[in-house]
Amino acid sequence: MKQKLVVIGNGMAPGRALEELVEKSPDQYDITIFNAESRVNYDRIMLSPVLSGEKTFEEIIIHGDSWYIDNNIMLYKGHKVTEIDREKKQVTSEHGQVASYDKLIIATGSLPFIIPVPGHKLPGVLSYRDLDDVTAMMLAAQSRGTAVVIGGGLLGLEAAAGLKEQGMDVTVLHLTPTLMDRQLDPAAGYLLEKELTNRGIKVITKANTKEIVGNGKVEAVHLDDGTVIPATLVVMAVGIRPNTGIAKDAGLEVGRGIVVSDQMVSSDPDIFSLGECAEVAGECFGLVAPLYQMASVVADNLAGGNDSKFAAQETATRLKVTGINLYSAGDFAEGDDREEIVLRDATSGVYKRLVLKENKIIGIVLYGEAADGPWFFEMMKSETDISEMRDTLIFGAAFQGGDALDPMAAVAALPDEAEICGCNGICKSKITTAITEKGLTTLDEVRAHTKASASCGTCTGLVEQLLSLTLGDAYDPAAITPMCGCTDLGHGDVRRLIKAKGLITIPAVMQELEWQTSCGCAKCRPALNYYLVCDWPDRYADDYQSRYINERVHANIQKDGTYSVVPRMWGGVTSADELRAIADVVDKFELPLVKCTGGQRIDMFGIKKEDLPAVWADLGKAGFVSGQAYAKGLRTVKTCVGTDWCRFGTQDSTGLGIKLEKFMWGSWTPAKLKLAVSGCPRNCSEATCKDIGIICVDSGFEIHVGGAAGLEIKGTEVLGNVSTEEEVLEYVVALAQMYREQGFYLERIYKWMARIGLEEIRSQIMHQPKRRKAYFDAFVFSQKFAQIDPWSERVSGKDKHEFKPMATLSLEAAE
């Protein structure tokens, strides 16, 4: 029988422990999690980028809903555990949910400390700990106003920078004379204060808060010295204390935190504790690096190994405020037995200080230029004797050996064991080995395979340098980054910022995202136009001047400047009447060529631009609409004959193809979108090389995705099986919508899939009914605006100017 494992708290520490546990020993436990927050596990560290608007919540999720489903883990969201009954070995949540355990993990994190000054309970006084706090701050920021942040430590300053970014007038109050005094010496603290002041954040040090006043809500903060600071929002970020309440109630040994052994076992042998709530060897921890180490120990022990032990290690600190480089580690107090090396460069705002004891580094403070941090830190941890390089030490790794300064040399000089990603404890050689052995070429891939730079992201630059070092010219971050010469932003950033900043016109995008040209180019304009059409179907007016000619005039331009037109022939089925209408058009306009396309329909060639509306008028009378053979949108849905005629047919492939085409025509997509439905695995409609393909089988339908047979030949992958036509429609439409929302312009489904992974698509479309339904609904909504035949619109006069010359001049007039 499987053992029952119950986890209280779903923060970063237990998240990591479970991830390692299910990898090591997938079927050993029945796992149940209770989490007071009503959401999945996310990267708490990245709340500051969410607050400043640089990231969305979706981007900082560590385990999405599908992860719990895929791993058979029961997650009770919004269930705070109120009682642990160690006799009965069960826990109870505030909603009365009971779960019994063989092993229990307590990972309740910490609680923000609130200074009990008068007024601390007024509405508008917040702490900074979870997404709810961030949402409340962003809401408060909407009405601009003034914010007071109490606490000039890491958290407080990140909150202040975020609120400033959101447009608030911000004042930081700090009790001691130096900001971040736990991490910085006064000189670095001064530079930091200056930088913040330059950014328009007011800083008051030696500030003792006396009371918070207001009538029904916050209005001002009063200091001991009589200063009054008006405020509509007060954020308290003065520290945290381990959240040990339920452990104490259950009679476990509790000191500052829940007391555990170096194997993370509490005073009850069946109860583990880890994270910020745990106390090991008299110490509690508040940064993820040691917590992740605890997580490994817990996972090892639960999986049956018991030789893994926690040993506290030094961790370095960085401040995650864009544009501020700051690094500190170790002990930098002054003392008789200590020496120091200091480098200051006032003009560029650089300050570096190393504290030495017996020729070894014991403390590091870097401000303004922090690239050498890991190099110093490594020497500090390995207790390297630095007497040999003393004279040049402070100039960093690149300077050793006397060569000229080369930014890359600093990284090259790091020893293999040098820690690159502090959060995840990933050293240099682990990254370089993964790059060579797994053939990784992008930052995202390194994140996926090693976790380096996947938590707080401050080591991203280093990881990129390692990619360059290891791959040489083969690593080209620029090749994937900018959309075009008009911007430094990549497609992903642009798509995200359009949504995050609510940009609804092309000029707004160009203004807000600082385009470097006045009106874009032929690469970015069509892309932006698509993104806006997709994101704001009801609010954005399609900009025809930003579309390629084919999409502007709804026909395919040919080499001689004439056009070809392809009407829809639903699922490749036609009739005598339709064929007669086509024949008449060919005769009437004396068209030089009629041809069957590779997409099961008929193409008429050599039409003069002026004649297009008349051709469409005739075709329209016979019931034809545009086949959109030119569109970055739904093209054809090829079908085979299926059950009605074929002796092997298992389902009505023709009928299903027509249904899909009728439902989806008119939709715009990042690149062309081609579908096919085959009646059996003989696959006569070539469904396995389409963007989305359906293979009918006796038991239902197999949905395929990611094929192509153009510039590249790609067989599809199977997404999953469903049993009814209605399901096919829902799943396929949801899949198309997911691609519409995430694909980069001109990126066909197979490329998008290579970028985000088949698993991710499968989990969202096959395993998350709510997501699927939401995609489906979004598609249906956008079809209201997209499913309009462009030909009939133009027959009725739209864009008349396109099809007529502006003037015809006689030859004499010009002479």
Add this chain to the structure above:
Amino acid sequence: MNVMTQNWCSIGTIDDIPRRGARCVKHGEMTIAIFRTADDQIFALEDKCPHKNGPLSQGIVHDGCVTCPLHNWVISLESGQAQGADEGKTMVFPIKLDEKTILIDLSKSSGTS
């Protein structure tokens, strides 16, 4: 022909052309593309790309250039010159605005097609 002679001929108004768009004027066998930029400047070029005669009037207009619809050469509206690494030049005609009226002088052109 007298160099001083100007032979302006009205072809319509600026409102006939969409911003960042173009319209054509037929002149015997020749088609001339009249462009209007985002900031309402007007240019006239023969509607023929120096590459393979693509109809420039059908391209995307951006800044002072148009991108040819056939193979994406970028042509300067002011000089008719192909930009970047491509070489070639399209014929340019003098054009001016009189209030809203567009006037073109077909007797003078610069460059060959």
